[in-house]
Amino acid sequence: MKVCLDAGHYIFTPGKRTPIFEDSGLFIHEAEQNYPIMFKLVKYLNINGIETVITNNDINYNMSLRDRVNISNNNKVDIFISIHKNAITGRWQTTAKGIETYCYKFGGNGEKLAKQIHEQLMLECEMKDRGVKEGNFCVIRETEAPAVLLELGFMDYRPEADQMKDENWHNKYAKAIAKGVCKYFKVDFKEHNNLTPIVSGPTATMEQMMQWAKNKDTSQEFSNLASMYYTMAQKIGINPVFAYAQFAHETGFLYKIPSSAGLDASYHNPCGLKIKKGGGDYQSSAHKRFNCWGDGISAHLDHIALYAGVKGYPKQDTLDPRHFNWIFGNAKYIEQLSGKWAPSKNYADKILKFMKEIETTKVKNDELEDKDIKIKELEEQVRKLTEETRNLKNRISIMKAGAMELAQM
Ligand SMILES: [Zn+2]
Secondary structure, three states: OEEEEEOOOOOOOOOOEOOOOOOOOOOOEHHHHHHHHHHHHHHHHHHOOOEEEEOOOOOOOOOOHHHHHHHHHHOOOOEEEEEEEEOOOOOOOOOOOOEEEEEOOOOOHHHHHHHHHHHHHHHHHOOOEEEEEEOOOHHHHOOOOOEEEEEEEEOOOHHHHHHHHOHHHHHHHHHHHHHHHHHHHOOOOOOOOOOOEOEOOOOOOHHHHHHHHHHOOOOHHHHHHHHHHHHHHHHHOEOHHHHHHHHHHHHHHHHOOOOOOOOOHHHOOOOOOEOOOOOOOOOHHHEOOOOOHHHHHHHHHHHHHHHHOOOOOOOOOOOOOOOOHHHOOOOOEHHHHEOOOEOOOOHHHHHHHHHHHHHOOOOOOHHHHHHHHHHHHHHHHHHHHHHHHHHHHHHHHHHHHHHHHHHHO
16 A cells, blocks of 8 residues: 655745735745645554655655656555645635545546545535545646545635644644545554554655754754755655654764764764674774765664665665664564663653654745745735726826816817
8 A cells, every 4th residue: 555645836836825814914835734734644644554655855846747747656656645725816715615626537446535535524624515526637637546636725715724824734634634545445544553653754854854953053964964864764765754863862963962982973873883793882993983974874774674674674785784684673663662772761752752843843944935025025016006007097087087078168
């Protein structure tokens, strides 16, 4: 069971945003809601044993529709889901509201999937039912897997626009969609799993990881490594948020907290990996020195994948110096690392706490703010010009009327 998830747009897709909220003078981009829903959906699906592939992890990257389709098709997923918010006018309106669900054509598994998700959305969200419809959208037409496109309320209907900043609403949508997907795959939906899988899609963006690192006042070197983790962990199928949080914990944010074994960043050793024959925890010579971060992180991820029992492991060609067969599959869940990866009983708790922090980190985006301000200024100019035009038209008609009167005299 594998699902391809798509958050619809990148942050600057023109027009994909709410009108301006009068109270704050700000607006919300559609992607700012679609992404958190998608990441929450990843969690729900992974808890229920359903694999996830994401088309575009990066909210700042403008991925074409064709590339989104290709990612789904190349990964040979079982179903495809695109997450959106609707709008009709781009101005506040009160007539259009509610949820509609699209499949490309009625009569196949796409319709079946659309109905199952739509039904759960109706039960969970208690919003106006606009029904299941056929829609000729590229991402659901060109994808080989049964595909749906969800329009979760209207951005230009104020009560539904308010949902876009509300984490409870993001969760409500994600849960409903996950329930529908579980119905489709005939899986009994589980809301909680007290265990957090290591093999999982990312549960936050790379920008959140970097911003978190900055908020912790870490070195540039530490925050820059977020991107290497993000790419390399996903290739293996490991949640990069977990791997990066473990890196932070194991190195005390790259020795912001000094190492008790006397290691420093020049070891390029992100998780205290020892040399093959091992040695004392406080002995620097017992720890592996890697040539570069690429090597160290690759070894770290191989070591994690071995614990998690990833397919294809143990590997023959690995840089992990302690790649022992007997570790294979010892900890499929982060919680199970306590007492195994490290002797401490609350080892996993510390990493899970970091992960939660990353997942709830707000990213400051200066470029975004600049563009938003520009858009607002332009809108204000348009408003002024419209008013001026109206005034001029009035004056012209008054002058015309005057001219007529003069002509008749
Ligand atoms: Zn959209």
